[in-house]
Amino acid sequence: MFCFQCQETAKGTGCTIKGVCGKEASTAKWQDLLLSVVRGIGTIAHQFNQAELEYNRTQVADYLTDALFSTITNANFDDQAILNKVDVGIALKKQLLHLAQQHNILLPDYQEVRWGGEKADFDAEGQRESILRNENADLRSLKELTVLGLKGMAAYYEHAARLGETNDKIIAFMCKALNTITNPDADMQTLLNITLETGKYGVDVMALLDQANTEAYGNPELTHVNIGVGQRPGILISGHDLKDIEDLLIQTEGTGIDVYTHGEMLPAHYYPQLKKYKHLVGNYGNAWWKQKEEFTSFHGPIVFTTNCIVPPSPSAEYKDRVFTTNSTGYPGWKHIEMGADGHKDFSEVIALAQKCEAPKEIEIGEIVGGFAHAQVFALADQIVEAVKTGAIRKFVVMSGCDGRMKNRNYYKEFAKALPKDVVILTSGCAKYKYNKLHLGDINGIPRVLDAGQCNDSYSWVVVALKLKEIFGVNDINALPIFFNIAWYEQKAVIVLLALLHLGIKNIHLGPTLPAFISEGVLKVLVDTFGIAGNATVEEDLKNYIL
Ligand code: SF4
Numbered sequence: 001m002f003c004f005q006c007q008e009t010a011k012g013t014g015c016t017i018k019g020v021c022g023k024e025a026s027t028a029k030w031q032d033l034l035l036s037v038v039r040g041i042g043t044i045a046h047q048f049n050q051a052e053l054e055y056n057r058t059q060v061a062d063y064l065t066d067a068l069f070s071t072i073t074n075a076n077f078d079d080q081a082i083l084n085k086v087d088v089g090i091a092l093k094k095q096l097l098h099l100a101q102q103h104n105i106l107l108p109d110y111q112e113v114r115w116g117g118e119k120a121d122f123d124a125e126g127q128r129e130s131i132l133r134n135e136n137a138d139l140r141s142l143k144e145l146t147v148l149g150l151k152g153m154a155a156y157y158e159h160a161a162r163l164g165e166t167n168d169k170i171i172a173f174m175c176k177a178l179n180t181i182t183n184p185d186a187d188m189q190t191l192l193n194i195t196l197e198t199g200k201y202g203v204d205v206m207a208l209l210d211q212a213n214t215e216a217y218g219n220p221e222l223t224h225v226n227i228g229v230g231q232r233p234g235i236l237i238s239g240h241d242l243k244d245i246e247d248l249l250i251q252t253e254g255t256g257i258d259v260y261t262h263g264e265m266l267p268a269h270y271y272p273q274l275k276k277y278k279h280l281v282g283n284y285g286n287a288w289w290k291q292k293e294e295f296t297s298f299h300g301p302i303v304f305t306t307n308c309i310v311p312p313s314p315s316a317e318y319k320d321r322v323f324t325t326n327s328t329g330y331p332g333w334k335h336i337e338m339g340a341d342g343h344k345d346f347s348e349v350i351a352l353a354q355k356c357e358a359p360k361e362i363e364i365g366e367i368v369g370g371f372a373h374a375q376v377f378a379l380a381d382q383i384v385e386a387v388k389t390g391a392i393r394k395f396v397v398m399s400g401c402d403g404r405m406k407n408r409n410y411y412k413e414f415a416k417a418l419p420k421d422v423v424i425l426t427s428g429c430a431k432y433k434y435n436k437l438h439l440g441d442i443n444g445i446p447r448v449l450d451a452g453q454c455n456d457s458y459s460w461v462v463v464a465l466k467l468k469e470i471f472g473v474n475d476i477n478a479l480p481i482f483f484n485i486a487w488y489e490q491k492a493v494i495v496l497l498a499l500l501h502l503g504i505k506n507i508h509l510g511p512t513l514p515a516f517i518s519e520g521v522l523k524v525l526v527d528t529f530g531i532a533g534n535a536t537v538e539e540d541l542k543n544y545i546l
């Protein structure tokens with residue numbers, strides 16, 4: 001196997017025997033095979049789009065987004081589920097090939113288009129389609145940067161689509177990008193262009209999801225979230241899918257069960273149409289990587305709506321009370337499928353919860369969040385006044401992911417060491433490094449403003465553009481904002497590409513730079529965008545804040 005898509009990759013270069021995340025070599029091989037089927041379908045669909053041929057676009061969109069999403073770090077560890085998606089893809093590809101023949105559409109002669117999908121070839125094809133099939137490190141790097149961005153885009157698109165918001169242009173771009181990276185002769189410039197264009201559609205997909213979430217559940221608002229526990233049994237819901245938590249809240253109402261959010265589901269509390277449920281009682285625990293201890297003490301069922309799953313140890317007490325849904329999966333865990341009406345049936349989870357003890361208290365108090373763009377705009381006068389009087393001197397965007405590596409303590413220490421006139425703008429699970437530190441406020445404005453999930457990084461873009469207008473500067477980079485982003489998995493890749501597309505320069509990316517960025521590509525990113533890794537807390541404070 002070879003996988004280098006996340007920040008925790010082995011030795012900072014690539015996992016070759018088993019994933020640090022727990023991914024087996026077999027799963028990596030089937031994911032490589034699945035991605036080759038995705039490239040084949042994307043390439044064919046792109047030719048249809050070029051020829052303006054009508055075909056079942058929704059079927060292609062649903063397939064591509066689910067398949068890409070299931071290969072995101074910590075999303076799906078279930079070989080059989082991945083192989084089922086390969087089978088569905090091969091059947092879809094056959095339909096598309098048939099259509100191409102009927103309409104005399106000439107298809108490119110790429111292996112991914114040609115491959116017939118015979119079961120006996122799965123193993124050899126999976127190995128052939130490894131990331132290392134691209135021998136040139138720089139071309140490979142750009143192709144991976146693009147496909148990893150597409151994975152993040154697929155995840156956000158899937159959430160938006162579940163809430164009824166779709167956009168054919170985003171899917172058409174995905175197909176175009178898949179076509180470009182499938183071409184074995186694509187050159188550096190072509191690949192660089194498609195990588196950067198991925199960022200444009202990254203902005204569009206985050207805007208689409210923002211619209212879907214706010215239309216369905218209202219604008220996030222300032223909210224105090226309880227981090228303690230109640231007396232009743234609970235269900236813990238993790239991941240990013242708001243439609244799932246809504247279904248769960250509706251179905252648990254009046255059952256004597258409390259619902260708790262976990263990890264990236266915390267921002268559900270900020271939405272008026274979700275926080276109205278009285279039995280949504282709090283957030284339990286921290287970022288994804290602490291789940292082994294926290295799931296044990298939670299006592300009740302856990303539902304994963306997206307990544308990040310940590311494989312349980314063989315003796316894990318909680319392993320019979322975990323459920324997956326959407327693109328996630330884990331061997332032996334029950335997967336909840338979507339019903340024909342677009343809703344999930346959580347009755348089995350609820351019945352199990354009724355037999356469980358209430359969660360054990362692991363902390364008490366509350367955390368504050370809900371500062372997506374509308375809430376920040378509501379405070380705009382106060383914020384602008386604070387900037388004008390110098391009460392707020394700088395903003396630091398510290399969005400992104402959390403992870404288990406020790407060097408991530410940088411973010412906690414950096415947050416603690418920031419001068420009292422600096423405000424942290426956050427989103428994603430990175431915030432768990434500092435959202436319980438009680439960093440205080442500036443004239444009533446909290447010093448940690450949490451917009452929500454990683455996709456809500458979009459809010460900081462909207463806020464930055466607004467500040468640019470208010471302060472009358474021509475360049476977004478002239479604002480007193482420092483971008484110090486923490487990454488782990490591939491949703492952070494699409495967020496990064498989106499920020500680059502918007503012309504944001506000098507972004508710091510840590511705790512280490514991605515293994516999939518080759519030396520040649522790094523040079524381009526440094527020369528064009530001033531991208532840098534982080535140094536020590538002291539050095540970064542001295543160079544960028546003080
Ligand atoms: Fe390794 Fe990360 Fe890939 Fe898992 S996702 S196999 S940890 S690079």
Ligand code: SF3
Nearest residue numbers: 308401428429454488
């Ligand atoms: Fe976290 Fe997995 Fe990325 Fe949505 S839950 S930010 S790591």
